[in-house]
């Protein structure tokens with residue numbers, strides 16, 4: 080089966096790990112366990128007719144304590160940028176990380192998600208800012224790892240875009 | 253881990269193997285042919301958990317760890333032997349196969365033609381680091397929550413402020429809409445708010461009054477400022493000041509309601525009321541309370557004032573009728589000074605008790621030697637009043653020859669001095685006054701009918717004081733002021749009791765008698781207050797007892813003169829007179845008796 084490396088990018092505690100775990104194991108924990116280093120999870124999906132094994136690289140969150148190593152990003156077919164709707168600062172981190180990603184990986188498909196839509200009333204990121212992201216050509220989804228909302232769609236969306244973007248012959252098995 | 257001279261240490265050295273395994277480091281070398289990694293020496297503890305039994309010494313990276321495969325596959329600076337650099341993979345986490353995880357870190361070394369891979373399990377040092385980072389991040393998240401809570405509070409406060417601003421704006425809009433003239437002063441007397449209407453009333457066109465002191469802004473007189481300042485200082489919650497005259501391009505009279513601001517001690521809310529119209533009305537009323545030197549605002553007097561204004565504008569003779577002391581000369585003066593002749597002389601002559609010749613010479617003048625004592629040529633009052641007004645008081649007392657001369661002057665507008673034959677042109681307006689009923693005098697034959705008609709072209713009838721008692725306080729007060737001013741005495745305003753006494757008396761001598769009574773009282777009173785006992789005894793002695801009216805009430809008087817006129821026209825024939833009036837002879841007789849007419 081075709082394998083695809085997908086990196087989870089975003090500030091710390093935005094819910095990267097939670098999204099991956101919800102997607103892969105359908106579990107969620109309110110307890111925050113910071114990710115240090117990288118955990119790679121696998122899950123196969125059907126992208127259209129095609130089955131793909133997604134290798135989900137859950138990277139540690141970008142912040143003042145840890146900077147994402149560019150080497151982790153190499154070889155990615157696509158990436159997911161995660162933001163926390165309740166923290167405006169995670170939007171800036173997302174923008175910076177996406178720039179790094181473009182530099183390292185080139186123009187590979189990516190999808191962004193604003194997580195924690197279950198606490199929408201506490202969101203700091205507003206409609207105008209979301210519109211600005213979309214104006215930059217970003218796909219912006221809303222979701223909740225806690226409720227499982229928009230999680231399948233997120234990963235499927237990236238997988239589908241990757242499968243459409245890259246010709247079969249260049250796949251690495 | 254440093255770039256150690258591993259090549260000098262045999263991979264099967266038992267000591268080294270033990271050391272590495274104790275440090276949880278696996279050493280693997282790549283098989284040139286299969287590309288697989290072969291465990292060298294002893295397997296570390298985690299190997300069992302992660303890879304399998306000790307016997308299994310081959311590691312299929314693709315299967316075993318996608319992360320490591322990526323790491324090894326990447327172009328790595330360490331692949332170039334010469335570089336001598338050691339670069340670590342960074343930590344990654346793998347499942348330990350027992351529900352837990354192991355965190356590992358890899359290093360690839362290129363040694364001559366051999367590729368060595370070290371995999372180290374990160375132990376307690378790493379856990380410590382992770383714990384620190386975890387705590388730090390938790391702290392940041394907690395701080396974020398606090399900041400957000402603060403922010404929320406701030407937003408709520410701002411919203412509340414906005415709401416209260418809106419409420420305030422609403423209240424202000426209402427103020428403006430109601431055109432309420434309002435101003436707010438702070439504890440220093442500075443204006444903190446002014447409604448549009450307020451500024452308009454004060455005649456201020458700019459809004460830049462906020463922050464200014466009221467003294468700098470209010471265009472009021474100095475003495476009003478003093479009053480207003482005192483009013484503001486007064487302790488009561490609400491008081492009214494003014495009316496003050498606003499000296500602006502739109503002069504106005506304003507009254508100020510001063511309210512203490514209940515929320516801010518020391519602050520005041522001023523509500524201004526435009527009293528301009530009211531003030532004008534009041535002034536008009538006050539003006540009517542006196543007319544020229546006449547005092548009184550009773551309906552009867554107001555009618556007199558109007559009549560005076562009416563007759564002043566025409567140049568006819570006027571007969572002023574009224575009891576003695578009612579102020580007939582004042583009426584004459586008022587007519588004169590309201591007329592076009594006001595800048596010419598006003599001459600008053602009392603015709604009572606003068607002989608024929610004296611009166612004639614007084615009125616018309618005489619030539620030297622015209623009579624004994626006429627040592628000089630003398631002009632008469634007519635000539636003296638040239639262009640102006642001659643007031644003939646007690647005209648009913650003029651003897652018949654003078655009546656004839658007077659009639660001629662009125663008809664011809666010329667006089668002839670006594671002892672002269674050449675007439676002189678005169679332009680004089682004659683005003684006459686009498687306390688008689690001249691119609692009766694005509695009937696009696698003591699007054700020429702043609703002269704009466706000549707002088708009675710217009711008539712002003714002055715009411716006696718008892719018919720306008722409501723003017724008594726005003727008159728009394730006015731006399732008190734002038735008498736006090738003249739005598740230098742200070743007397744309090746009359747007490748209600750004194751006024752009551754004055755109003756109960758019938759005043760046969762009318763206003764003149766009232767004036768004398770006040771004079772008497774001012775002289776006799778020993779204190780600053782005029783009491784009843786200070787008044788002349790006849791006034792205090794006969795309260796409420798009217799003396800016999802020497803004057804017939806107006807309506808009767810009209811009827812009486814009608815009857816007399818009819819009698820006169822009928823040359824004394826009562827039957828004829830009754831017929832002329834359209835009444836029966838019996839009724840005519842009865843009225844003659846009732847009205848006390850005794851035809852001669």
Ligand SMILES: Nc1nc2c(ncn2[C@@H]2O[C@H](COP(=O)(O)OP(=O)(O)O)[C@@H](O)[C@H]2O)c(=O)[nH]1
Nearest residue numbers: 092093094095096097108109111195223224225
């Ligand atoms: N309410 C809510 N909390 C979430 C959601 N996703 C993650 N979290 C919480 O956010 C914190 C950080 O999540 P985590 O997945 O570790 O974030 P990561 O650092 O980006 O991997 C944890 O306490 C999660 O329980 C979500 O959708 N809704």
Ligand SMILES: [Mg+2]
Nearest residue numbers: 095096113114
């Ligand atoms: Mg994580």
